[in-house]
Amino acid sequence: MNENKKNKNSEVKDKKGVRLEHISKIYVDPKTKKEFYAVKDLSVNIKPGSFVTLLGPSGCGKTTTLRMVAGFESPDEGEIYLGEEKINELPPNKRDTAMVFQSYALLPHYNVYDNVAYGLKIRHIPKDEIHKRVLDILKLVQLDGMEDRMTNQLSGGQQQRVALARALVVKPGVLLFDEPLSNLDAKLRVSMRTEIRRIQQQIGITAIYVTHDQAEAMAISDQIIIMNKGVVAQVGTPKEIYYQPKNEFVADFIGEVNFLDAKVVEKQKDKIITEVYGVKIPVYSGEGKVGDDVRLVIRPESLHLADDGELKGKVVVSTFMGSYQLYHIMVGTTLVKITEYNPKGKKIYNVDDNVALDFDPKDCHIIPKEIVKPEDVKVEEKPVQEKKHHCLFKKNK
Amino acid sequence: MASSVQAKSLDRKKFFSDPFMVFVIFFLIIFFTLFIVYPLVILLKDGFASSTESFTFSSFAYVFSAYSGFLKAMENSIIIGLAVGVGAAILGLLFAYVDVYVKLKTKFLRILFKIVSFLPVVSPPFVISISLILLFGDTGFITHDLLHIIDAQHAFYGFPGIIMVEIVTFFPVAYLMLKGLLKNIDPSLEEAARDMGAGRWKVFTTVTLPLMLPGIGNAFLVTFVESVADFANPMIIGGSLETMSTCIYNQIMGSNGPDAQYQAAAMSCILLLISMSIFIVQKYALERKTVSTLSGKATRQRMLITDKSVTIPLTIICLLISIFVISLYVLVICCSFWKNLVNYSFTWKHYETIFKDGGMSAFGPTLTMSAIAAPITAIMSMIIAYIIVKKKFHGKGAIEFVSMLAMAVPGTILGVGFIRGYVQGVFHTGFLQQIYNTMWIIIIVFIVRSLPVGVRSGVSALRQIDKSIEESAYDLGGNSFHVFGTVTLPLISDSFFSSLVTSFVRSITAISAVIMLVTPELQLVTCQINEFAGKGDYCTATAYATMLIIIASLAVGIMNLVMKLIGRGTKLKEEA
Numbered sequence: 001m002n003e004n005k006k007n008k009n010s011e012v013k014d015k016k017g018v019r020l021e022h023i024s025k026i027y028v029d030p031k032t033k034k035e036f037y038a039v040k041d042l043s044v045n046i047k048p049g050s051f052v053t054l055l056g057p058s059g060c061g062k063t064t065t066l067r068m069v070a071g072f073e074s075p076d077e078g079e080i081y082l083g084e085e086k087i088n089e090l091p092p093n094k095r096d097t098a099m100v101f102q103s104y105a106l107l108p109h110y111n112v113y114d115n116v117a118y119g120l121k122i123r124h125i126p127k128d129e130i131h132k133r134v135l136d137i138l139k140l141v142q143l144d145g146m147e148d149r150m151t152n153q154l155s156g157g158q159q160q161r162v163a164l165a166r167a168l169v170v171k172p173g174v175l176l177f178d179e180p181l182s183n184l185d186a187k188l189r190v191s192m193r194t195e196i197r198r199i200q201q202q203i204g205i206t207a208i209y210v211t212h213d214q215a216e217a218m219a220i221s222d223q224i225i226i227m228n229k230g231v232v233a234q235v236g237t238p239k240e241i242y243y244q245p246k247n248e249f250v251a252d253f254i255g256e257v258n259f260l261d262a263k264v265v266e267k268q269k270d271k272i273i274t275e276v277y278g279v280k281i282p283v284y285s286g287e288g289k290v291g292d293d294v295r296l297v298i299r300p301e302s303l304h305l306a307d308d309g310e311l312k313g314k315v316v317v318s319t320f321m322g323s324y325q326l327y328h329i330m331v332g333t334t335l336v337k338i339t340e341y342n343p344k345g346k347k348i349y350n351v352d353d354n355v356a357l358d359f360d361p362k363d364c365h366i367i368p369k370e371i372v373k374p375e376d377v378k379v380e381e382k383p384v385q386e387k388k389h390h391c392l393f394k395k396n397k
Numbered sequence: 398m399a400s401s402v403q404a405k406s407l408d409r410k411k412f413f414s415d416p417f418m419v420f421v422i423f424f425l426i427i428f429f430t431l432f433i434v435y436p437l438v439i440l441l442k443d444g445f446a447s448s449t450e451s452f453t454f455s456s457f458a459y460v461f462s463a464y465s466g467f468l469k470a471m472e473n474s475i476i477i478g479l480a481v482g483v484g485a486a487i488l489g490l491l492f493a494y495v496d497v498y499v500k501l502k503t504k505f506l507r508i509l510f511k512i513v514s515f516l517p518v519v520s521p522p523f524v525i526s527i528s529l530i531l532l533f534g535d536t537g538f539i540t541h542d543l544l545h546i547i548d549a550q551h552a553f554y555g556f557p558g559i560i561m562v563e564i565v566t567f568f569p570v571a572y573l574m575l576k577g578l579l580k581n582i583d584p585s586l587e588e589a590a591r592d593m594g595a596g597r598w599k600v601f602t603t604v605t606l607p608l609m610l611p612g613i614g615n616a617f618l619v620t621f622v623e624s625v626a627d628f629a630n631p632m633i634i635g636g637s638l639e640t641m642s643t644c645i646y647n648q649i650m651g652s653n654g655p656d657a658q659y660q661a662a663a664m665s666c667i668l669l670l671i672s673m674s675i676f677i678v679q680k681y682a683l684e685r686k687t688v689s690t691l692s693g694k695a696t697r698q699r700m701l702i703t704d705k706s707v708t709i710p711l712t713i714i715c716l717l718i719s720i721f722v723i724s725l726y727v728l729v730i731c732c733s734f735w736k737n738l739v740n741y742s743f744t745w746k747h748y749e750t751i752f753k754d755g756g757m758s759a760f761g762p763t764l765t766m767s768a769i770a771a772p773i774t775a776i777m778s779m780i781i782a783y784i785i786v787k788k789k790f791h792g793k794g795a796i797e798f799v800s801m802l803a804m805a806v807p808g809t810i811l812g813v814g815f816i817r818g819y820v821q822g823v824f825h826t827g828f829l830q831q832i833y834n835t836m837w838i839i840i841i842v843f844i845v846r847s848l849p850v851g852v853r854s855g856v857s858a859l860r861q862i863d864k865s866i867e868e869s870a871y872d873l874g875g876n877s878f879h880v881f882g883t884v885t886l887p888l889i890s891d892s893f894f895s896s897l898v899t900s901f902v903r904s905i906t907a908i909s910a911v912i913m914l915v916t917p918e919l920q921l922v923t924c925q926i927n928e929f930a931g932k933g934d935y936c937t938a939t940a941y942a943t944m945l946i947i948i949a950s951l952a953v954g955i956m957n958l959v960m961k962l963i964g965r966g967t968k969l970k971e972e973a
Binding site: 025026070071072073074075076077088089090091092093094095097098099101102103105106107108109118119122123163166167170 | 403404405407408410411412414415863865866868869870871872873874875876879883884887888
């Protein structure tokens with residue numbers, strides 16, 4: 001305990017915020033030779049000591065952004081600040097950042113101890129201090145006693161801990177994670193993310209974390225930056241992102257969601273009255289002008305079924321899923337998903353039953369209705385950068 | 398989107414904040430310019446000059462006149478090259494096919510194959526020539542003792558001799574190249590053809606062979622270039638027949654008037670043009686095509702051919718050829734213990750000659766210079782490979798090209814270039830003239846000659862390493878020097894050791910590029926072999942050769958042992 005406290009104290013004065021100002025990165029598509037923005041005009045201010053996740057589908061530019069912070073890529077436009085220092089021109093080895101790689105990138109010819117000590121040796125720290133700091137950090141990641149193991153004798157989770165320890169031990173201003181858990185199995189992923197969060201909280205370091213797993217992002221972050229096609233779709237706490245998404249992309253990317261087409265009919269002081277299939281629904285969250293076509297966002301777990309009510313529909317699918325009963329209800333021309341939790345003892349509706357939707361209007365949120373353009377639908381080509389970190393050694397040709 | 402200027406300037410600033418890398422690249426550029434590009438440039442300059450004029454076509458006019466004999470030599474070289482290229486490609490394909498496709502009854506044949514492909518690496522030049530002379534020459538084993546042909550010399554020296562020697566010398570190169578390619582053919586392609594009703598022969602002609610065609614073309618060109626550049630064998634077994642390499646050598650070593658040196662330079666330009674254009678075709682057209690058709694990784698183990706009507710004839714052919722090749726080397730070793738070529742009784746006489754009569758004066762410098770050149774070559778080629786694979790900067794393409802270019806330049810030409818380039822210093826200014834006639838110029842030639850092999854092996858080793866391993870080391874604060882020393886080099890230690898030993902072995906067996914640079918005080922073993930063989934004293938020549946073979950084999954043996962001991966790096970690669 002004592003040691004942990006000491007760690008925390010020494011760490012607190014080192015932690016730095018990260019500020020990205022109008023960052024852009026242009027890549028050339030290797031096939032078509034056309035230039036495209038991998039990241040476009042991205043501005044974010046990350047507070048010291050916070051845990052921020054860059055979340056998005058593959059090819060959204062999140063890894064590129066992280067690598068620009070680390071210094072492996074140079075931004076085509078914009079400035080990067082670490083603390084108050086502008087770091088655009090610094091090479092990776094001169095930046096006060098430490099990265100945990102997707103493939104762990106442990107040095108295969110060193111044992112655990114030497115891997116963790118690597119950064120300290122480069123900094124010419126006295127031997128006994130190195131020794132102390134390495135052992136402390138290995139204790140923190142619960143690898144004490146494994147100093148002499150070679151990295152190929154470790155399990156995936158253990159390798160991940162070594163990679164984390166190696167990054168932490170140099171006391172960087174900011175810790176960078178590039179999809180660190182994607183090579184682990186599902187259960188280990190859950191326990192490791194809790195672990196990463198615990199350690200980050202304990203030493204209070206600033207962390208930027210890249211992932212495409214929305215559950216991981218929700219569980220681990222103070223703030224989530226959702227990216228799509230190189231631009232920021234929304235920045236917010238996990239709760240804001242989940243309950244008050246700014247647009248369809250964000251709402252759809254995080255969790256399950258229903259969209260109901262609606263029209264704003266009246267604006268009152270604290271609510272907006274909308275009309276869905278002739279039914280007036282007051283909404284307390286989101287924005288819209290009278291006469292606007294909008295969409296209501298409502299999560300499947302916020303909806304319930306009733307025998308009778310204003311918003312009527314017909315059951316299309318009714319499936320028992322264990323912890324919940326899954327319904328698909330056709331309301332007008334919209335298919336609505338409903339997850340009725342703890343179904344045991346509740347009334348189960350069957351296919352073709354006529355039902356009504358029951359919900360608290362406070363669970364609804366308004367987003368603008370977007371005109372779907374054809375090019376938005378197609379999946380974009382992944383930039384080359386994202387593919388490279390999958391295994392320790394590439395397979396032989 | 399034209400604003401990538403910022404990214405470029407940032408990349409540049411990051412690059413220059415790394416003094417080690419900047420220094421290394423600066424050094425490499427100077428080294429390459431002085432010792433690879435400049436000797437070739439001076440040849441071009443001298444080719445268009447004479448003793449009286451600074452720009453004239455007279456040297457070329459002389460070269461192309463019937464009087465110089467160069468046209469005839471060119472014709473000879475090309476005929477030999479074509480024959481050797483075809484022969485070596487066919488033989489190489491046969492061996493590769495048997496190795497990869499045919500189920501061999503015993504391990505014995507596989508070991509034989511290994512020996513056959515390994516022997517040319519450790520073998521000094523001339524060995525096969527001498528051996529074939531011992532068999533087919535004037536007092537040859539077969540021609541004289543068995544068949545009692547008198548005056549066999551005239552039949553064997555010249556075309557048949559050179560072609561036979563060079564096929565035997567170079568086919569292992571084709572074999573190794575084609576073996577790698579055959580392994581990359583996905584067996585399911587052939588299985589699909591079989592499944593659709595094609596017989597083995599049909600599969601071979603319609604699937605395997607078309608897929609291999611660019612690779613076979615590649616093997617043909619590589620052996621063609623090697624044959625055209627070959628100096629040692631035509632020298633010994635050519636008789637009165639001249640090839641381009643020997644013609645250039647005779648031109649520069651003989652004293653044929655004040656313009657001889659300029660004419661040799663002009664000849665070199667022509668030979669260089671031929672081998673460079675083939676090199677470029679091979680490297681940029683065929684190699685790429687081969688990769689694109691055979692990039693598929695074999696998904697499964699191949700079902701080896703067990704059909705006796707296929708295995709038995711193929712195995713027997715390969716067995717006979719292997720035994721023939723190996724017996725050539727054995728014969729050389731035997732010969733070094735014979736009293737003379739008629740009396741086959743045992744004697745140490747020739748070894749005594751070597752040790753007593755100043756033979757050591759050749760071994761000392763050879764081993765010293767090779768031992769100095771080898772580590773420099775190994776470390777340089779690893780650094781060049783590292784730069785080629787991992788770094789981005791302007792001029793990287795040029796460094797890559799020049800380091801590979803040294804492979805295409807025939808040794809004789811490099812030798813002439815060094816003579817012309819340094820006898821009076823760089824561009825006749827006296828700068829660096831000091832290295833001429835010293836061991837340093839020979840060491841530099843050794844390095845330049847071995848560099849491409851090391852770079853090639855380093856590049857393929859580095860391509861196996863995940864980029865993020867090095868990035869993680871940079872990220873933790875290491876600069877290029879740290880990262881290269883503590884991460885990259887240990888991970889490619891196998892490749893480092895193999896290029897260390899390869900360049901050592903290549904250096905002790907080198908001849909073509911250095912034969913014109915040696916001085917009476919500074920002798921090389923290979924030049925001694927040449928001298929004794931030239932005098933007809935084959936027993937002494939083979940004694941020298943045997944000792945070189947032993948030293949080279951020892952070096953390779955030690956390398957294998959060391960690599961086994963530190964084999965961690967390779968093991969890791971295989972596991973992942």
